[in-house]
Amino acid sequence: MTRIAELLLAAAISIIFLLLVFVPMEKVFPAKKGQKIFRRHWVLDLCYLLGQYLLWSGLVLWVLNYFSFWMDGLVPAKFRALVKSQPVWLQAVEVLFFSDLLIYWGHRLQHKVDFLWRFHKVHHSSEHLDWLAAHREHPLDSIYTIGLINLPAFVMGFQLEALAAIVAFRGIWDIYIHSNVRLPIGPLKMLIGSPELHHWHHDIERDAGNYANISPIMDKLFGTYVCPPQEPEQYGIKEDFPKTYVGQMLKPVVPGWLWKKLGEKRKAGTSTKIEISS
Numbered sequence: 431m432t433r434i435a436e437l438l439l440a441a442a443i444s445i446i447f448l449l450l451v452f453v454p455m456e457k458v459f460p461a462k463k464g465q466k467i468f469r470r471h472w473v474l475d476l477c478y479l480l481g482q483y484l485l486w487s488g489l490v491l492w493v494l495n496y497f498s499f500w501m502d503g504l505v506p507a508k509f510r511a512l513v514k515s516q517p518v519w520l521q522a523v524e525v526l527f528f529s530d531l532l533i534y535w536g537h538r539l540q541h542k543v544d545f546l547w548r549f550h551k552v553h554h555s556s557e558h559l560d561w562l563a564a565h566r567e568h569p570l571d572s573i574y575t576i577g578l579i580n581l582p583a584f585v586m587g588f589q590l591e592a593l594a595a596i597v598a599f600r601g602i603w604d605i606y607i608h609s610n611v612r613l614p615i616g617p618l619k620m621l622i623g624s625p626e627l628h629h630w631h632h633d634i635e636r637d638a639g640n641y642a643n644i645s646p647i648m649d650k651l652f653g654t655y656v657c658p659p660q661e662p663e664q665y666g667i668k669e670d671f672p673k674t675y676v677g678q679m680l681k682p683v684v685p686g687w688l689w690k691k692l693g694e695k696r697k698a699g700t701s702t703k704i705e706i707s708s
Contacts, residue, residue, distance in 0.1 A: 440483065455611050459611050461559075461661050475556065478566045490569065505586070510587025525582055530648060534643070559629055561605050564609070612626055614626070623644055630657065640655065640657075
């Protein structure tokens with residue numbers, strides 16, 4: 431089987447699995463009732479899903495492996511050996527804690543620093559949340575996010591093979607907290623993240639809070655925890671942003687002055703066509 435065929439098969443299996451898990455949940459426990467499966471811009475988010483599985487995930491893994499190899503020479507071998515000698519369950523706890531701490535501050539910076547926001551707002555541009563919208567993410571933003579999440583494992587020399595279950599769990603969890611699901615868990619929501627928390631992070635206000643990943647403990651500690659009893663009225667961003675896959679891939683990497691110039695040329699071309707046709 432060729433590499434392309436393997437990627438297509440893996441993507442097909444993943445999509446079928448996600449459909450079977452999340453579509454029934456969204457229908458039985460909807461956060462926003464009446465939201466259709468094929469809602470507005472679902473094709474755009476499908477492009478992101480396919481792009482992740484067929485193209486960008488390979489780039490992200492290559493970059494992470496490159497930096498992992500580079501860090502091998504920076505961290506003392508004795509320290510890494512000590513970390514690896516710990517029980518796997520303790521390594522798992524440490525990975526979750528330190529990665530949550532890093533991603534909290536890294537995520538908060540994505541909303542505060544304009545340069546990081548120009549990539550991260552691709553993810554926030556979705557006006558509807560569900561399992562499919564979770565995949566809307568610029569590949570450079572993915573490198574930043576996944577790099578921070580895995581930085582403790584790289585630096586401290588954790589056995590990633592032994593912690594593969596955590597990696598898989600994080601992937602499914604990320605899709606779950608974006609899904610159109612509301613399953614109140616009572617007091618446990620103070621310890622475990624949920625869609626009702628993350629949906630408020632996707633409120634149309636850029637700095638809405640809830641930056642933590644797995645657990646909201648970091649948000650509680652640093653004063654950014656938000657959890658009203660209802661869903662946000664509107665998701666998305668207030669800025670003008672392309673509605674196409676290619677446009678959303680290109681705009682963050684194209685200088686603002688050049689993007690404006692291209693937009694002016696595009697409008698001029700449209701006006702010419704209208705005059706000719708009229």
